[in-house]
Amino acid sequence: MLFAGRVQDYQVTGLFRDGEGRSVCEERICHNMSKKEAKMDMQMYILRAYSNSIDLDRPIKINCSPVTKSRVAEY
Numbered sequence: 001m002l003f004a005g006r007v008q009d010y011q012v013t014g015l016f017r018d019g020e021g022r023s024v025c026e027e028r029i030c031h032n033m034s035k036k037e038a039k040m041d042m043q044m045y046i047l048r049a050y051s052n053s054i055d056l057d058r059p060i061k062i063n064c065s066p067v068t069k070s071r072v073a074e075y
Contacts, residue, residue, distance in 0.1 A: 009067040010038040014046045016060045018053045035064050 010033060014026045026046060030038040039062045046060055054060075 007032055007034055009033075010035060010064050011067050012038050012042040013063045014042050014060055015063075016046060016050070017055045017058045018050070019055055021055070024050070029067060039064050 009029060009031050012028050012030055016024055016026075018024055026042075026049075028042060028045065030041055033041065042062050042064075043060055046054065
């Protein structure tokens, strides 16, 4: 437990391109996770949800930021 990552809520945004070259942005809130877990969870979500249309030759960019109380109220 000494080296465990900080566990909190993160707003995660995934940017990628579909098979036709259009940009797609997917945004989620991940609760009670470390930053690394939130990024991995978002990448797996994108690969599962967009498995038929994602362009695998281009990278998936994932931005992760801590959620503040005001952002939680928006969702």
